[in-house]
Amino acid sequence: MTNLQAPIGVFDSGVGGISTLRTLAQALPKENFIFYGDSKNAPYGEKAANTVIALSQQVVDELRKQQVKAIVIACNTATSAAKPALIAANPDIPLLGIEPALKEAVDAGKKHILVMATPLTLSQPKYLAQRDRFSQQALIQSLPCPGLADLIEGGAAQLPAIERLLASLLRPLSDQPIDAVVLGCTHYPFITELIRQKFAPSTAFYTGYEGVANNLKATLAQAQLLRPESHQQQVRFMSSRNTVSELKLYQQLFDHGIEIAHG
Structure with missing residues (x-):
């Protein structure tokens, strides 16, 4: 296997990053992917x-x-807390x-x-600097959501x-004129409709998927690592909780983009 033909690695702390993986696979149809979920x-x-x-x-x-040939951190928390250390420890591979x-x-x-977002994401210097940079252009509120990603990891059984x-x-935000919600954890898009119900119909939602897809394209192009030929794309799944049911769940979420709110 040549370097150009090598797959792109994508990882998350669990199932959340599969929502990102779907966008990456669509944006780069010539590329193969391996997704690793650290669900354990x-x-x-x-x-x-x-x-x-x-x-x-x-x-x-x-x-x-x-x-x-490249690695994408499909986890906002890991990006915020670990990306600089990972780049320093792995200087020979594109990592974003x-x-x-x-x-x-x-x-x-x-x-x-x-x-x-998760409490750790919102406490990291990277997010705080970004928030401060845009504070003159918009009123930005940060909402830590402890426990939410863990419940989403449990699937439809955790819906109540x-x-x-x-x-x-x-509830404390119900009377505020929020016009945009940034879903700063890749688990949260699986319950987008549940969250949307809490806001005005005109409220816009943002995930960051397109940004990381564009960044990946540009990074591979700059490193001359884009696969030139078309072929049948392959997406493989791995998990630290290496069970048949876990890997089947990953495949289902990738194939269908199932929202937990809809079972």
């Missing part, structure tokens, strides 16, 4: 930063054993990550933006608990 250790968002760095490096090591799409919302002219937690988190 999910979620990352309420762990210490040094723990997230260690877990992320373990996943990177697993992906590198598969001879991937998804980030909360705050710039996208500001560029669209939104003036009252809510960023929903997800609805209760959302109601508790969003």
Whole structure:
């Protein structure tokens, strides 16, 4: 296998990154992908930063054993907490990550933006610097959502608990004129419709998928790693919780983009 034909590695703390993977696979149809979900250790968002760095490096090591040509961190928390350390430890491979799409919302002219993310993502210097950079252009509110990614990881069986937690988190914001919601955790798009019900119909939602897809395209092009020929795209799944049911769930979410709210 030549370097150009090697797959692209994508990882997340669990199932959330599959939502990102779908966009990457559509944007780069000539490329093969390997997705690794660290579901045994999910979620990352309420762990210490040094723990997230260690877990992320373990996943990177697993992906590198598969001879991937680039790695995408499809986890906002791991991007925020671990990306600089991962780049420093792996200087010989392109490594990039998804980030909360705050710039996208500001560029669209939104003036009252809510960023929903894990506590660790919202506490990291990278997000805080981005928030401060745009604070003159919009009113930006940061909403830590402890426990939400963990419930989403549990699938449709956790739907009642997800609805209760959302109601508790969003109730204090019910009278505010929020015109944009940034979903700053890749698990959250699986419950987009549940979240959307809490806001005005005109409220816009942002995920960061297009940004990381464009970044990946540009990074591969610059490194001359884009696969030139068309072929039948292959997407393979791996998990730290290496069970048949877990891998089947990954495939179902990738194939159908199932929203947990819809079973």
